[in-house]
Amino acid sequence: MGGARERKRIDRREEWSIIARGVVTIKEEVIGVEFMDVVRQRRSIRKYRPDPVPQAKLDAVLEAARLAPSWANGQCWTFVVVTDAKVKNALARAGNEWIEHAPVIIAACADPANSGEKEGQGYYLLDIGIAMEHLILAAAEQGLGTCWIGWFDEGKAKKALGVPKDIRVVALTPVGYADEAPEPRPRKSLGEMVRRDRWA
Numbered sequence: 001m002g003g004a005r006e007r008k009r010i011d012r013r014e015e016w017s018i019i020a021r022g023v024v025t026i027k028e029e030v031i032g033v034e035f036m037d038v039v040r041q042r043r044s045i046r047k048y049r050p051d052p053v054p055q056a057k058l059d060a061v062l063e064a065a066r067l068a069p070s071w072a073n074g075q076c077w078t079f080v081v082v083t084d085a086k087v088k089n090a091l092a093r094a095g096n097e098w099i100e101h102a103p104v105i106i107a108a109c110a111d112p113a114n115s116g117e118k119e120g121q122g123y124y125l126l127d128i129g130i131a132m133e134h135l136i137l138a139a140a141e142q143g144l145g146t147c148w149i150g151w152f153d154e155g156k157a158k159k160a161l162g163v164p165k166d167i168r169v170v171a172l173t174p175v176g177y178a179d180e181a182p183e184p185r186p187r188k189s190l191g192e193m194v195r196r197d198r199w200a
């Protein structure tokens with residue numbers, strides 16, 4: 001990224017600030033394109049450069065998670081930002097060994113008591129899912145790679161992080177500069193995933 005693309009992004013920011021001041025009418029197509037660029041360009045990244053992540057970028061990523069919606073606004077989440085090599089190693093041993101090489105690992109933890117339950121579905125999982133997606137898209141916008149990690153031994157992760165008994169570790173993600181550029185992974189077409197009015 002950089003060059004013409006960076007200039008375009010700055011132009012858009014200027015347009016947005018003009019819009020915010022009410023000088024011109026809202027240009028929905030401009031804002032929409034930038035969001036969809038981020039959505040289209042994000043990939044799960046499993047190889048990272050060792051370069052540290054600037055604090056300002058981490059702050060921007062965590063701010064996006066902070067603003068996520070949640071059940072009754074319960075905000076059941078706590079995010080543990082890990083840079084300590086020993087803690088990263090212990091988290092890597094909980095399931096995905098390669099995450100140890102990322103400069104940062106973020107663990108998304110939930111207190112289910114601050115979320116809801118309906119017909120047997122624990123909504124803390126959704127609360128964390130939404131906040132994590134905010135975080136992951138904000139990271140992509142900052143030029144950072146991530147990879148949602150759901151396959152890990154929660155007991156080992158809790159021990160590594162010192163998480164209390166009633167708190168769940170729902171997800172992990174490495175955060176850092178990508179050292180790979182994977183092709184887009186396949187997705188269903190809209191025709192395969194959308195039905196009109198009724199399932200059948």
Ligand SMILES: Cc1cc2nc3c(=O)[nH]c(=O)nc-3n(C[C@H](O)[C@H](O)[C@H](O)COP(=O)(O)O)c2cc1C
Pocket residue numbers: 042043044045046096147148149150151152184185
């Ligand atoms: C809930 C969830 C759990 C996941 N768990 C893992 C995981 O444990 N390890 C891993 O390498 N990738 C994991 N992934 C990443 C998926 O494999 C990846 O999103 C999918 O293959 C699509 O690739 P893309 O993210 O690059 O579009 C997980 C993704 C989600 C949404």
